[in-house]
Amino acid sequence: MSELVHIPQHKLPAPGSRSIVREAGLCLALFHVDGKLYAIDDSCPHAGGSLVMGLLEDMQVRCPAHGLKFDIRTGCMPYGGGMRVRSYPVTVVDGQTFVSLHQTPECKTGRLGAF
Numbered sequence: 429m430s431e432l433v434h435i436p437q438h439k440l441p442a443p444g445s446r447s448i449v450r451e452a453g454l455c456l457a458l459f460h461v462d463g464k465l466y467a468i469d470d471s472c473p474h475a476g477g478s479l480v481m482g483l484l485e486d487m488q489v490r491c492p493a494h495g496l497k498f499d500i501r502t503g504c505m506p507y508g509g510g511m512r513v514r515s516y517p518v519t520v521v522d523g524q525t526f527v528s529l530h531q532t533p534e535c536k537t538g539r540l541g542a543f
């Protein structure tokens with residue numbers, strides 16, 4: 429698998445919105461906040477709730493299933509919870525949008541929980 433996954437233009441969320449994107453075996457929740465795109469795995473590491481459906485406040489999405497919160501920039505839980513959803517850097521090259529499969533830095537106290 430390539431280290432960059434292309435996200436087709438028609439699958440990108442409108443400003444202030446979010447979308448679910450299935451590409452290259454991934455199921456991503458994309459959020460378009462303040463002109464920037466953020467990508468995380470859609471599946472909550474707790475029990476698989478769909479994070480794209482969650483309430484977004486202050487860059488934290490609340491899982492609609494049981495309420496755990498994850499920062500959409502890092503995938504980490506606020507206050508150092510024990511789980512983390514994978515996040516993916518988003519880049520734009522020549523007008524085309526890609527998510528990078530490079531591992532994001534570890535949370536200070538969290539661990540990856542969805543792999």
Ligand code: FES
Pocket residue numbers: 472473474475476477491492493494495496
């Ligand atoms: S499935 Fe997300 S908090 Fe339980």
